[in-house]
Amino acid sequence: MDCAARKLYAAVAILALLLSPGCLGFHSRQQQPAELKEFKETVIAMDTLVTIALYVPSEEKAHKVFSEVRNELQRLEGILSAHQPGSDVIAISAAAGKEPVKVSPETLHVVQTALQYAHITQGAFDITVAPVLRLYNFDTNNPVRPSVRELERTLPLVDWRKVHVDEAQGTVFLSAEGMELDLGGVAKGYITDAAAEILLKNGVEFGSVNAGGDIRLLGPKPDGNPWRVGIKDPVNPGANNWFAIVEVRGGALVTSGDYERAFVEDGVRWHHIIDPASGLPASGASSVTVLAPTAEIADILSTALFVLGPEKGLELVESLPETEALIWARGEVFWSSGLIPQEGRGDVFYFTVKDK
Ligand code: ADP
Numbered sequence: 001m002d003c004a005a006r007k008l009y010a011a012v013a014i015l016a017l018l019l020s021p022g023c024l025g026f027h028s029r030q031q032q033p034a035e036l037k038e039f040k041e042t043v044i045a046m047d048t049l050v051t052i053a054l055y056v057p058s059e060e061k062a063h064k065v066f067s068e069v070r071n072e073l074q075r076l077e078g079i080l081s082a083h084q085p086g087s088d089v090i091a092i093s094a095a096a097g098k099e100p101v102k103v104s105p106e107t108l109h110v111v112q113t114a115l116q117y118a119h120i121t122q123g124a125f126d127i128t129v130a131p132v133l134r135l136y137n138f139d140t141n142n143p144v145r146p147s148v149r150e151l152e153r154t155l156p157l158v159d160w161r162k163v164h165v166d167e168a169q170g171t172v173f174l175s176a177e178g179m180e181l182d183l184g185g186v187a188k189g190y191i192t193d194a195a196a197e198i199l200l201k202n203g204v205e206f207g208s209v210n211a212g213g214d215i216r217l218l219g220p221k222p223d224g225n226p227w228r229v230g231i232k233d234p235v236n237p238g239a240n241n242w243f244a245i246v247e248v249r250g251g252a253l254v255t256s257g258d259y260e261r262a263f264v265e266d267g268v269r270w271h272h273i274i275d276p277a278s279g280l281p282a283s284g285a286s287s288v289t290v291l292a293p294t295a296e297i298a299d300i301l302s303t304a305l306f307v308l309g310p311e312k313g314l315e316l317v318e319s320l321p322e323t324e325a326l327i328w329a330r331g332e333v334f335w336s337s338g339l340i341p342q343e344g345r346g347d348v349f350y351f352t353v354k355d356k
Pocket residue numbers: 124125126127129133182183184185186188213255256257260272273274275276299302303307
């Protein structure tokens with residue numbers, strides 16, 4: 001496998017995921033075009049803070065784009081949310097074992113993409129994990145460990161092969177009663193791309209969308225410099241506590257961490273990414289960052305690599321075009337061959353991306 005691994009030393013500072021446009025003290029190589037100004041706005045969608053930054057000539061233009069993004073994210077949330085009454089996701093789950101449900105083209109697309117990657121990842125990514133995930137009560141203040149018996153009873157409901165898409169009819173069908181659709185591992189990435197599409201449609205050349213760590217970047221920065229993205233230390237995920245910084249000039253970068261919605265019991269970290277084979281929290285990694293052309297695919301892969309672990313995960317990533325990964329697992333850091341570590345950048349890992 002063409003990947004590098006390096007021991008991590010306790011002294012290495014690590015932490016949270018944070019988009020850091022130029023706040024690290026490096027100097028710009030060029031000037032930003034004078035007519036462009038930076039505007040930022042944060043909206044809430046899919047229970048996530050989505051921050052949009054863009055460089056445009058006027059405040060009017062920025063407001064127009066922000067308002068279109070807000071409307072689009074609200075519309076998509078109404079379709080894809082697992083909590084909003086009337087969403088496609090809720091309708092599909094309610095009709096499990098009974099009948100196919102006619103859904104919007106967006107839902108059809110997300111489900112089809114998810115199934116394609118379920119296949120590619122040999123089931124590590126599985127949009128039917130909800131009944132098992134529910135056993136853990138992560139959505140409440142009292143998460144619990146399910147009993148072996150509960151897991152055994154529920155696991156048969158987790159099977160992406162029982163999700164049937166009829167493209168001609170525009171329907172999705174879960175073929176066993178009790179199954180539930182869970183787009184939590186892909187929807188955030190999808191809406192991140194959807195927001196970026198609005199920027200592009202409005203002629204915005206330079207900008208970023210950050211949906212709680214699902215990041216899509218347009219262009220390099222207007223001054224020609226790359227964006228620098230900090231990746232949170234999974235061991236101590238406080239603000240601005242990065243274990244790595246990655247320089248990127250566009251595309252998407254998504255991080256999944258086992259420090260989100262987690263609890264520790266008997267020395268084991270119980271968190272919200274589930275290994276569909278066992279129903280237990282995936283133990284393959286503590287932090288996975290994936291770079292890909294779209295946030296939708298990067299989101300799917302960051303969840304899948306958590307389950308696959310660094311060896312199988314990097315083998316998969318090396319087989320996919322324009323895709324890279326940075327993984328913290330078992331106290332070591334692993335990365336794919338297109339990430340180039342830079343020396344002399346202090347005590348955090350610092351990567352650039354190889355030109356294709
Ligand atoms: P986050 O939402 O914290 O950024 P992820 O993108 O990794 O993290 O998504 C985690 C969510 O994905 C879970 O809350 C759950 O809804 C869903 N999920 C958990 N395990 C899997 C899995 N093996 N395959 C697909 N989706 C999963």
